Amino acid sequence: MRVTDTVKDEGTGIGKPENLSVQAVATPPKRLRKLLNAEAEIADKPKNPKPVETxxxxxxxxxxxxxxxxxxxxxxxxxxxxxxxxxxxxxxxxxxxxxxxxxxxxxxxxxxxxxxxxxxxx
Missing domain, CATH: 1.10.10.10 (Winged helix-like DNA-binding domain superfamily/Winged helix DNA-binding domain)
Incomplete structure (x- = not known):
C-alpha cells in the first residue's frame, strides 16, 4: 500500500495519512497464479528430457x-x-x-x- 503526505496528530504524535490513494496492481487470484506458474514450468521443460539413471x-x-x-x-x-x-x-x-x-x-x-x-x- 502506498501512502502519501502524512499530517501529525498533536495529541498522540502519530501521523495520520492525509491522502489514502493506492495504486491498484492487478494481481491474479492465487489459484490462477498457481495455474500460470505450472504452465510456465511445463513450457520450460525440454520436449525429450534425458532419462535419469536410477x-x-x-x-x-x-x-x-x-x-x-x-x-x-x-x-x-x-x-x-x-x-x-x-x-x-x-x-x-x-x-x-x-x-x-x-x-x-x-x-x-x-x-x-x-x-x-x-x-x-x-
Missing part, C-alpha cells in the same frame, strides 16, 4: 560386468547400507526380476556378484 539401473549395469562387483562396490555406487544391497540382490534381482545372479569367491578371497547370461534363474 540406482537400480546402476546396480544392474555393474552386475553385468564380466568380472562382477563386490558388496562394497555396490555400497559405494549407490550409497545404500550393506543389508539393503543384499536385500536388493536377493529380493529384486533374483525374485522379482528373475535374473540369474551368480555369487563367486575369487582367488583373492573376495566375494563377487554378477549376472550370468548362460545360467538359468532359480
Amino acid at each position: 540406482k537400480t539401473d546402476t546396480v544392474l549395469k555393474k552386475l553385468r560386468l564380466a568380472k562382477g562387483i563386490t558388496i562394497e562396490g555396490l555400497i559405494a555406487a549407490t550409497g545404500w547400507q550393506p543389508h539393503s544391497v543384499r536385500g536388493f540382490l536377493s529380493g529384486t534381482v533374483k525374485k522379482k526380476l528373475g535374473l540369474p545372479l551368480v555369487s563367486e569367491i575369487g582367488k583373492d578371497g573376495v566375494r563377487r556378484y554378477r549376472l550370468d547370461s548362460k545360467a538359468k534363474a532359480d
Whole structure:
C-alpha cells in the first residue's frame, strides 16, 4: 500500500495519512497464479528430457560386468547400507526380476556378484 503526505496528530504524535490513494496492481487470484506458474514450468521443460539413471539401473549395469562387483562396490555406487544391497540382490534381482545372479569367491578371497547370461534363474 502506498501512502502519501502524512499530517501529525498533536495529541498522540502519530501521523495520520492525509491522502489514502493506492495504486491498484492487478494481481491474479492465487489459484490462477498457481495455474500460470505450472504452465510456465511445463513450457520450460525440454520436449525429450534425458532419462535419469536410477540406482537400480546402476546396480544392474555393474552386475553385468564380466568380472562382477563386490558388496562394497555396490555400497559405494549407490550409497545404500550393506543389508539393503543384499536385500536388493536377493529380493529384486533374483525374485522379482528373475535374473540369474551368480555369487563367486575369487582367488583373492573376495566375494563377487554378477549376472550370468548362460545360467538359468532359480
